[in-house]
Amino acid sequence: MSSLRLTNSLTSRTEAFEPLEPGKATIYCCGVTVYDLCHLGHARSYINWDVLRRYLIWRGYDVTYVQNYTDIDDKILNRAAEEGSTMQAVSERNIEAFELDMGRLNILPADRMPRATCCIDGIQTLIAELEAKGAAYSSDGDVYFDISKAKDYGKLSGRDPNEQQQGASGRTADGEESRKKHPFDFALWKGSKADEPSWDSPWGPGRPGWHIECSAMVRQELGLTIDIHLGGGDLVFPHHENEIAQSETANDAPLARLWMHNGMVNVGGTKMSKSLGNFTTIRALLESGLSAMALRLFVLQAHYRKPLDFTAEALEAATTGWKGLNAALKLGESHAAVLGWGDHTALSVAAVSAGPTPHGQFEALEQRFIAAMDDDLNSSGALAVLFELARPLRGLANRLDRGDQPEQPAEELTQLHSRWMLLRELAAVLGLRSESDESKPSENSAIDPQAIEQAIANRKAAKEEKNYQEADRIRKSLSDQGIELIDKPGGLTDWRVV
Numbered sequence: 001m002s003s004l005r006l007t008n009s010l011t012s013r014t015e016a017f018e019p020l021e022p023g024k025a026t027i028y029c030c031g032v033t034v035y036d037l038c039h040l041g042h043a044r045s046y047i048n049w050d051v052l053r054r055y056l057i058w059r060g061y062d063v064t065y066v067q068n069y070t071d072i073d074d075k076i077l078n079r080a081a082e083e084g085s086t087m088q089a090v091s092e093r094n095i096e097a098f099e100l101d102m103g104r105l106n107i108l109p110a111d112r113m114p115r116a117t118c119c120i121d122g123i124q125t126l127i128a129e130l131e132a133k134g135a136a137y138s139s140d141g142d143v144y145f146d147i148s149k150a151k152d153y154g155k156l157s158g159r160d161p162n163e164q165q166q167g168a169s170g171r172t173a174d175g176e177e178s179r180k181k182h183p184f185d186f187a188l189w190k191g192s193k194a195d196e197p198s199w200d201s202p203w204g205p206g207r208p209g210w211h212i213e214c215s216a217m218v219r220q221e222l223g224l225t226i227d228i229h230l231g232g233g234d235l236v237f238p239h240h241e242n243e244i245a246q247s248e249t250a251n252d253a254p255l256a257r258l259w260m261h262n263g264m265v266n267v268g269g270t271k272m273s274k275s276l277g278n279f280t281t282i283r284a285l286l287e288s289g290l291s292a293m294a295l296r297l298f299v300l301q302a303h304y305r306k307p308l309d310f311t312a313e314a315l316e317a318a319t320t321g322w323k324g325l326n327a328a329l330k331l332g333e334s335h336a337a338v339l340g341w342g343d344h345t346a347l348s349v350a351a352v353s354a355g356p357t358p359h360g361q362f363e364a365l366e367q368r369f370i371a372a373m374d375d376d377l378n379s380s381g382a383l384a385v386l387f388e389l390a391r392p393l394r395g396l397a398n399r400l401d402r403g404d405q406p407e408q409p410a411e412e413l414t415q416l417h418s419r420w421m422l423l424r425e426l427a428a429v430l431g432l433r434s435e436s437d438e439s440k441p442s443e444n445s446a447i448d449p450q451a452i453e454q455a456i457a458n459r460k461a462a463k464e465e466k467n468y469q470e471a472d473r474i475r476k477s478l479s480d481q482g483i484e485l486i487d488k489p490g491g492l493t494d495w496r497v498v
Contacts (some may be wrong), residue, residue, distance in 0.1 A: 002376045004059070006228075007305060009236065009259040010156055014376050017237060020257065024062045026222045027053065028256070029230040030214060030239070031113070033070040034094035035079045037353070038101050040310060041265045041272060045232045047296055048304040048377070050107040050431050055373050058429045066221045067110035068214060069095060071117050072207055077196060087197050087284075091115075101282045103450040104292045106431045111456050112221055116213040121200050123208045123216040127188045129250045139179040141191025141204050145211075149182045150245035156259060157237035159184075178191045188212045207264050211242035218247065218255065229256035233264055261302045263475040268311055280310070290315065293435050294322040300379040300430060327435035328390035329427060331397040333421045339406060341417050361415070364424050369426050382430060389423040392416065410457045447497060452483055456493050459485075 004017040014266070019025050029049050032038060056063050080090045116123075116479040128144055130136040135149035147161055148155045154161055161184045187209035192198035198205040208216075218226060226249075231240060238258065247255040264271060267278035286292055298318035302308045332341055365385050372381030393416065396406065406413060427433070433449075455474050462470040475485055478495070486494040 003370075004056075005376055006258060006260060007376050009261050010256075014259045015258070017227075017258070019061070022061065025056050025064070025228065026134070027063065027065045027228045027230060028214075028218050028222060029065070029067040029110070030232075030235055031068040031070065032094075032098055033073050033075055034091045034098065035073065035075040036094060037097055037283050038278045039272070039282065040285065041232065042099075043105060043282050043295065044265050044299050044308055045230075045262050046102060046107050047105060047299045048379075049230045049260075049433070051300065051379060051429070052228075052260070052377060053108065054429050054431055055377070063111075064222065065108075065110050066112045066114070066217070068217050069113060069115045070210065070213060071095070071115045072197065072213075073210065074179070078495065079448075097283070099454075101286075103454050104286060105282070105296055106292070106433055106450070106453075108431075109454065109461075111461065114217045114221055116208065116217070119213065119216050119220055120208070123212050123218045124189075124199075124201055126212060126216050126250055128202065130188065130246060133249065135246075135249045137187055138203055141206065142179060142187055143189035143203050144180055144185045145188050145242070145249075147182060147186075147245060150249050153184070153245050154241065156244055157241045159237055159241065184238075185336050186211055186238065188246070211239055212246060214239070215243050215247040215250075215255075218243075219251070224251045224253040224255075228257050228258045228260060230260050233261045236261055260304075263302075263307045266307050266309045267284065269309060272310070284366055290317060291322060291435055293326065293432055294319040296431060297322045297325070297383070300383060304377055304382065325386060325390050325427070325432070326435055327397040327401075328393035328420070328423060329432070330436075331393050331400070332417070332424070333434060335397070335400045338400065339413055339417070340410070341413075341420075362389070362419055366422060366426070369429075373429075379430065382426070386423060386426055386430070386432075389419055389426070393420055393423065425461040447481075447483070452478065452495055456485065456495065460493065 005014050006017050007014045027049075031044075032042060045478075053063055053065050069091070072087065076087050076090050079085075080087050080438070083090070099109070127136060131143070131146060133149070135146055136143055138144075138145055161182065187200060189203050189212075190206050190209060192205040192207065196207070197208055218229075229240070229243075240261075244255050264274065267280070270276060270278060272278055274279070282295075285295060294315070295318070298315055299308065301318065336342060365388065369382050369385040372378040372385065375381070396416065397407075400406065408416065455478055459471045459474040462468070462474065478485060482497055484496050486496065
């Protein structure tokens with residue numbers, strides 16, 4: 001049985017992680033509605049789930065990670081109308097921005113990222129199945145799910161459907177409540193309105209409801225039952241509750257064995273929201289000069305299930321902590337020659353799959369890291385191990401940066417090398433990578449490490465899909481930019497500038 005224990009929102013208990021198939025993990029994460037730039041709440045959620053994924057890979061699991069795009073929604077249509085644009089233009093622009101922001105935060109791209117508009121057939125099939133079971137009904141061109149047909153509706157959120165609540169279906173339109181049998185009933189299909197995108201269906205032209213999109217994409221990409229379903233705490237109700245209702249009614253099988261939700265972001269003790277004017281985008285934070293890795297460190301200092309309080313003082317503390325950790329991480333990359341450590345290229349995103357390796361006298365620290373992460377992803381406890389590993393390395397890095405020579409005997413330098421290798425490995429599990437001093441010009445300012453690592457991940461995905469022509473194209477494109485890829489055993493890929 002796995003030593004990893006995770007908190008299941010469905011049972012409100014911390015349970016041993018036992019996947020459907022030993023050694024494998026299927027994960028679905030609710031993605032963004034692409035009508036605007038991502039905010040700090042998105043950063044918090046996707047950093048936490050990136051660490052879960054990285055840790056499972058490092059511990060030897062074969063992970064399939066799917067994250068969707070909601071690219072048809074009232075919010076997108078409203079934004080397009082405001083701009084005099086189209087749904088497609090708004091979606092594409094914000095998908096591109098999302099990928100850039102996630103890359104800067106060193107969040108691994110999902111294995112598959114389906115779009116709701118590309119799953120219309122699967123959505124309609126699922127609605128038809130619910131209709132055939134008597135769990136869906138039509139009303140004035142819309143189709144609704146009848147919650148009275150769902151078994152144990154409310155089991156995730158603890159909501160009692162008998163306690164009527166207006167707007168319970170989420171993202172409701174004007175007059176929708178009058179067309180429903182119960183306020184908690186929710187739209188599976190929405191009849192088309194003038195000048196809105198629509199698709200033909202057995203119920204007339206229209207578009208899918210919000211909740212049915214994820215149920216259809218989970219089934220399309222991963223099957224009837226998955227190991228872990230992820231999302232922010234704000235999605236528990238109505239979104240995830242309704243996913244469970246429609247999926248389990250249609251499939252006669254549990255949707256997910258484990259549900260995980262991250263806590264919300266507060267700004268100065270108040271919930272972050274646009275209406276309060278305390279809304280902060282990832283783009284604005286990074287363009288203000290905040291280091292991407294300092295932001296990642298800030299997020300990981302709090303447990304994923306707890307509220308995260310965003311303050312200037314907390315960011316400053318994270319920035320200070322990151323400077324010391326970053327100095328230690330850069331030691332073997334900047335001063336390998338003088339230390340006699342050999343040539344160390346930047347750590348590829350794929351190297352996280354290397355798994356735990358023996359580290360001699362530092363094995364106890366590695367085990368402390370594992371124990372923290374096994375305890376419901378206690379990232380703050382894991383970070384404490386990184387800072388302990390970094391302490392002597394940081395001091396040495398500072399001396400070498402001043403131009404001093406290392407004073408340690410060869411045996412001690414060898415031990416420091418092992419310490420640094422372990423630090424680099426564990427930092428990669430948390431998605432922390434060294435950052436260059438942006439105030440100094442780099443040897444090749446045209447090199448973008450984030451873009452290179454994204455390309456490596458894309459190439460790996462192409463090879464897994466046996467699209468070798470695309471994989472070769474990516475390698476040649478990088479080669480033309482002066483980047484050499486170094487394929488290693490175990491499916492790892494490093495890179496270097498040539």
